[in-house]
Amino acid sequence: MPEVLARLCKDLGNGTFQCLVCPHRCVIPPGATGICGMRENRGGKLVLLSYGKVSSIGIDPVMKKPLYHFWPNHLTYSIASVGCNFRCPWCQNWPISQTTIKNYSWHLRHMDPELVVEEAKSYGCMSISYTYNEPIIWFEYVVDVAKLAKREGLMNILVTNGYATDEALDELCKYIDAANVDWKAFREEVYSKYIKARLEPVLHATKEMKRRGLHIEITYLIIPTVNDNFDDIRKMCKYIVDELGPDTPLHFSRFYPEYRFLDVEPTPVQVLEKACEIAREEGIKFVYIGNVPGHRYEHTYCPECGKRLIARFGFEILEWNLREDMTCPECGAKIPIVGRYVVPPKRPLYGVF
Numbered sequence: 001m002p003e004v005l006a007r008l009c010k011d012l013g014n015g016t017f018q019c020l021v022c023p024h025r026c027v028i029p030p031g032a033t034g035i036c037g038m039r040e041n042r043g044g045k046l047v048l049l050s051y052g053k054v055s056s057i058g059i060d061p062v063m064k065k066p067l068y069h070f071w072p073n074h075l076t077y078s079i080a081s082v083g084c085n086f087r088c089p090w091c092q093n094w095p096i097s098q099t100t101i102k103n104y105s106w107h108l109r110h111m112d113p114e115l116v117v118e119e120a121k122s123y124g125c126m127s128i129s130y131t132y133n134e135p136i137i138w139f140e141y142v143v144d145v146a147k148l149a150k151r152e153g154l155m156n157i158l159v160t161n162g163y164a165t166d167e168a169l170d171e172l173c174k175y176i177d178a179a180n181v182d183w184k185a186f187r188e189e190v191y192s193k194y195i196k197a198r199l200e201p202v203l204h205a206t207k208e209m210k211r212r213g214l215h216i217e218i219t220y221l222i223i224p225t226v227n228d229n230f231d232d233i234r235k236m237c238k239y240i241v242d243e244l245g246p247d248t249p250l251h252f253s254r255f256y257p258e259y260r261f262l263d264v265e266p267t268p269v270q271v272l273e274k275a276c277e278i279a280r281e282e283g284i285k286f287v288y289i290g291n292v293p294g295h296r297y298e299h300t301y302c303p304e305c306g307k308r309l310i311a312r313f314g315f316e317i318l319e320w321n322l323r324e325d326m327t328c329p330e331c332g333a334k335i336p337i338v339g340r341y342v343v344p345p346k347r348p349l350y351g352v353f
């Protein structure tokens, strides 16, 4: 496979490049890589090491992203490479996110964009999701696959930490339809202490995606002792209402010990419930709890009359009570859901392979 050049970079002279894909804006001298480890200054060029190098493929229900208000129940062909521009010590996907191309090379499969789109269609998927590791850092590949997918009638979904520059979004947002943006905290100190990044660019990028017409849902993994401060959660909810709108679905997700956070207890369910109450008090209309299968906050309720409109268990829809025009059958309230309920094809099995 020939070298693929990084498309968003600035030549600073003296053989040094600056990458413009994410707000780290790494200055990369000859022989070095940026923070994500995926962009290398090699032979006077900035090269994307991960182009087409796929670590994981899954045929997932869209609820798993999680996207609850976007073409509900459809299957999405999910792909990932390796690496990340964040350093979260609780990362649930750390074997692929906190490694390098070299260390993971045995597990990588090369896939041209044409093959990704062809496979997605053959499994009856309606979209392609760029997920599991941070998709922004293999930007050029995502753009190429997404462009082709769009041409072939598929939608595109980003599952992202939101650390993207305006330059990257200018290109990406032409092809991406929806994004789940994972906010790690609502406090700069958490971003600087644990993640080695900044919150403000994440908020900016989320607003930019929304402004450019993407369907947006927010995930917030509540980690005891890190980001479980209720004042911060309240501030975040106010921010969502003011800047993204009260219809923006918000997913509070339960933490389980992982990676370097093996000594931290799982999030108490009462904390997740309290966060949901705060979100509702602040005016967020659709708030969910993730990673607690069977919890009542997995369901969608009408914000006007309280009727249960969609019942879920894990990634399954058990009950669909909305009218075809996405209104509540009880009070007629319009429910902001993009697309329609989809009956997926029977053949594919869920899972990562």
Ligand code: SF4
Pocket: 019, 020, 021, 022, 023, 024, 025, 026, 033, 034, 035, 036, 037, 038, 039, 085, 136, 137
């Ligand atoms: S994508 Fe971000 S972390 Fe990676 S090289 Fe570019 S600026 Fe640095």
